[in-house]
Amino acid sequence: MSADDQQRAGDRPILAVEDLAVHYGAGRRRQSVLDGVSLSVARGETVGIIGETGSGKSTFARTVLGLVRAGRGRILIDGEDVARHKPRQWQALRRRGVVQYVFQDPLRSLDPDLTIEDSLVEPLLVRGMRRPEAVERARAYLGRVRLDEDLLPRLPGELSGGQRQRVAVARALVAEPGLIILDEPVSALDSANRVGVLEILKGLRDSGVALLFISHDLGSVAGIADRIAVLYQGRFVEVGAARDVVNTPRHPYTRLLVGSAPTLRSAAAARARREELRALLRT
Numbered sequence: 001m002s003a004d005d006q007q008r009a010g011d012r013p014i015l016a017v018e019d020l021a022v023h024y025g026a027g028r029r030r031q032s033v034l035d036g037v038s039l040s041v042a043r044g045e046t047v048g049i050i051g052e053t054g055s056g057k058s059t060f061a062r063t064v065l066g067l068v069r070a071g072r073g074r075i076l077i078d079g080e081d082v083a084r085h086k087p088r089q090w091q092a093l094r095r096r097g098v099v100q101y102v103f104q105d106p107l108r109s110l111d112p113d114l115t116i117e118d119s120l121v122e123p124l125l126v127r128g129m130r131r132p133e134a135v136e137r138a139r140a141y142l143g144r145v146r147l148d149e150d151l152l153p154r155l156p157g158e159l160s161g162g163q164r165q166r167v168a169v170a171r172a173l174v175a176e177p178g179l180i181i182l183d184e185p186v187s188a189l190d191s192a193n194r195v196g197v198l199e200i201l202k203g204l205r206d207s208g209v210a211l212l213f214i215s216h217d218l219g220s221v222a223g224i225a226d227r228i229a230v231l232y233q234g235r236f237v238e239v240g241a242a243r244d245v246v247n248t249p250r251h252p253y254t255r256l257l258v259g260s261a262p263t264l265r266s267a268a269a270a271r272a273r274r275e276e277l278r279a280l281l282r283t
């Protein structure tokens with residue numbers, strides 16, 4: 001690759017979604033979930049997507065991961081348009097490990113029949129790394145999520161929810177991906193574990209990996225994200241720097257979210273104001 005090509009690859013967003021539309025079902029059962037959605041994530045950037053339940057956040061994540069089919073639009077992962085990829089092309093892309101994911105329920109991100117060690121080394125062995133080297137790397141990443149090596153021989157079912165989610169983060173990291181998609185990664189955790197996992201995610205910002213952090217909770221996202229995109233009724237109604245979205249929200253729905261977020265109470269709107277915004281959204 002020439003120096004110019006390298007420069008271009010460095011400038012290219014790790015994820016660029018353009019005019020994406022997704023629906024479920026057909027005929028009278030057809031339900032449009034995303035309609036004309038565009039978003040890009042730069043290398044090393046942390047972007048939060050927030051929106052209420054059913055707004056299409058998981059659908060967005062699952063479409064980017066090739067688990068739901070795009071009806072329209074382009075999805076560029078490291079410059080490669082994956083929106084019409086066939087299963088074999090997805091397999092090749094997954095093997096390269098460019099995009100990793102962490103779901104709300106760590107048991108969905110981890111194979112329940114694999115020990116923690118096997119879960120962590122598998123993505124490395126698939127890419128041709130020798131086992132001793134892979135185990136060494138797995139140990140290092142377990143340390144990065146502040147877990148003890150004693151957990152390596154255990155099965156996911158033998159760990160607490162918080163430990164499991166940390167393992168899921170370590171597994172996503174171990175392949176050194178360009179992008180990790182985290183769908184409600186702390187929603188199922190108690191408050192101590194939530195803070196712990198959020199701290200770990202914050203620490204990742206310096207490692208150069210880009211994060212797409214999906215949550216219904218503005219409070220969780222606000223402390224981590226560089227930018228926040230607000231999904232409402234299948235569209236991004238506001239995308240901006242996290243501090244601008246939190247301090248000077250422009251869309252009525254974002255104002256409602258900011259006013260309702262318990263951890264952002266300093267900027268909280270009064271109940272009457274929230275009612276007013278709700279009424280505005282209904283019109």
Ligand SMILES: Nc1ncnc2c1ncn2[C@@H]1O[C@H](COP(=O)(O)OP(=O)(O)OP(=O)(O)O)[C@@H](O)[C@H]1O
Nearest residue numbers: 024025033051052053054055056057058059060216
């Ligand atoms: N596999 C599916 N088949 C049909 N409809 C679906 C499917 N998955 C999701 N939906 C519908 O699509 C809409 C968006 O769902 P989605 O899970 O993307 O929302 P969400 O914002 O992630 O919600 P939550 O915060 O509750 O997880 C909802 O109305 C949901 O019922």
